[in-house]
Amino acid sequence: MNARWRTFAIAFAWLLVVLLVVGGLVWQRTYERVSSQERVTLAHGLALHAAELRDTDFDAARKLGTAAVGIHSDEQTRAGLVDTLVDTYGRALSPLIQEPSHEVTVSGDGRVALSNDGGEANVWDLKSWTDPKAIRKPDQVPPLKGREGASVNTTALSFDGRTALTGDDGNTTTVWDLTDLAKPVRLATMEADRTAQSTNGVKKAALSRDGRTAVIVDHDGVMTVWDLADRSHPKRLSATGSDTVPIRDFALSADGRTVVAVDDHNKVAVWDASAAEHPVKAADLDLSMKFSQNGTRTAMSADGHVVLVQRAGQIEIWNLNDRARPVRHTTLDLSFDKLYGTYDMSLTSDGKRVLVAGPSGSGTLWDLSDPAKPARLATLNGHMPEVESVALGTDGHLALMAGSSGVYFWNLTGLDEIVADPKQASCDRYSAEISKAEWARYAGGADWSEYKSEDSDSVSVCLIDWWS
Template identity: 75%
Template sequence: MNARWRTLAVALTWLLSVFLVIGGLAWQRTYERAATQERVALAHGLALHAAELRDADPGTARKLGTAAVGIHSDEQTRAGLIDTMIDIYGETLPPETPYEVTVSGDGRIALTSDGHETNVLDLAPWTDQEATEEPGRIPTLKGHKGRSVNTTALSFDGRTALTGDDGGITTVWDLADPAEPARLATMTAGRITEYTNGVKKVALSRDGRTAVIVDHDGVMTVWELADRSRPKRLSTTRSNPVPIRDFALSADARTAVVVDDRRKVAVWDLAAEQPVKVAGLDLDMEFSQSATRTAMSADGHVVLVQRAGRIEIWNLADRAHPVRHTTLDVSFDKLYGTYDMSLTPDGKRVLLAGPGDSGVLWDLSTPSRPVRSAALNGHTREIGSVALGAEGRVALMAGSSGVSFWDLTDLDEIVADPKGASCRRYDAEISEAEWARYAGDADWSAYKSEDADSVSVCRTDWWS
């Protein structure tokens, strides 16, 4: 009997040990889960405070955003810190109320237009870190005799500009000296009627030797600008039986995409003596009801087409057989009705703007898997026009609140490692008073060194 009881006691002891271990592990998992949830809630709370302070107190916003990523790095906290850090690189430029902005491919020159005046901006004081001169006089492109300027274009080097007005006239400008623009010639678009409003879009090839003018009626005129003072008309084509909404041109001026007023999108070959329509994008009914904007990469292989809350990304490597890469949902960025978009020449980055108060950058390096990079804040009202230059290192946005300029040179570094990029620039600390204000009931002692009287936002072992 004693042996039997001893065996039973051992078995019970073993079972009790197993239960204790299982219970301990369960408790540990519950504790760790609760601790993780607390960290996530704290990080998201700090990120929210950072977003709220971004305009009023950028230093504190950056400090709280860095702390949020350090406590718990996820899509929400990283995106918040990226937006806060990028915000530091934005500033307001004159003039105050343009509705359109265009930038040269090299990021050196910009045009801003409010419909009545078109101004030339030399961006060197903002793009050249070694520049010491202050922004000088802003010259105005005069010569449209009271007509409204509808659209503008710049060559890649910023030496040639086009301005198209509501009287059907496009003017060629020499901007070799941005402070002293020279009016070289004029070109006439298609037929102007009481139902149209002159020039709708103008575009230049990368070398500035070819211009394409499209009027509201859909008449597309191709011009040779080898001698800019003597433009030579190469062809005139009725691209659409109805007015157009938007137009995009490849860098070599061989491929064009036209969006018409019936929301149909056509691909044109402009290389022939007479332009030829080679394909139409196969849009479903919902999409075709709302396509309004388009953009194209320099090689003409990547084309974006906008609809309400959606951006279609297309591959035109074979122009006769367009292939849809994917559909980009931007409705959550307040871009349900995208007003404008700008694509870098390599087709790897796009800036979108619409009814919201910010522009949004997307990485299209892998067209089938677009990734949101950052938001460019700074406008209190809707943004009507955006432009990217210098391979995406320069961005401009125009709206009813003015023109914003952004230096995006460090964007890739910041997106890849926002906390590291922040900490390489400075190591800030959160005081006990700030912790109490922004961190709620979170335990102060768990996030600071034992003898410290503040929390270093660049510590990496808070959760260990």
């Protein structure tokens, strides 16, 4: 009997040990889960406060954003810190331009920009902004005016910035020589097709990379191709409609041989302009996006192989390696960025980055290195209620944004470093601490002792993950 009870007692003791061990593991996992969730909540709360302070108190926004990533690094906290750090690169192009600007264009080499205020085109020499070794000189040079006092509707620049086009509401496009930016020279004018009855003039213009081919669309939707081999004596090569439906927007490849055009019914067609005298429709894009009253826009890489089509907060990415057989890569949804109605987008010449902007007052920069898996890089704060036009330099390190408050400029040469490790990028440039009062204000009652050394009376944002 004693042996039986002894065996029972041993079994019960083992059972108790097992229960205690299991209970301890359950408690530990529950504690870790709760602790982890508390860290996530704290990090997201600090990131939210950082976003709220971004426009008014950069130092506080950076401190809180860096702390958020240190406490819990995820897509939300990293993106918030990236946006805060990138925002420091933005600045007004000039204090002279504070009135609304409807359009901005930049040359491929990043040397020249044009901004259009609806009356004339302002010319900007960007060298002193992008090259720290350049001798500072006036940024703005004499504006480009429409013919006989007409208002400028649209502009275009060649890759080297030496040739510019201004299309006005008199249905005339002027060719300019910008070799000497201080003295723009009017070389020639190109009149709209004589059959056109437009009263609103030129809608959009584009130049091939070498500046020898110009494509112009007027408000009647007629697409005209011009030969600018002799810029002083342009030669009209063709005038084309889109199956009698007016063309409203288009994109031109660098070699001038591919045009992607949007008509008045928001249908998109690919045109083979290899024979500029007789452009031929190569294919229609079978868009999956629903019809929207918002205008459809398009952009194209320099080689004509990547095409973006935007409509109502969505962008379809297409492959045009074979112009006759377009292939859809994917659809990018921008609605969570409040870009339900996108006003403009700009694609780098290699098709790997796109800047999209609209009524949210900001622009979103995306990485399209893998067209099937677009990745959000950063948000550029436009510092204005609405952004109407954006432009990216060839390598994506130069960005311009125009709208109701003027023109803003970004030098994004450090963006890759920031995106790769925003916390490290922040700590390489700045060192900061959060005081007890600041912690109490922004941390929502979280115990700060977990995030600092025992003998410190503040939280070091760059060492916060060492102590937690």
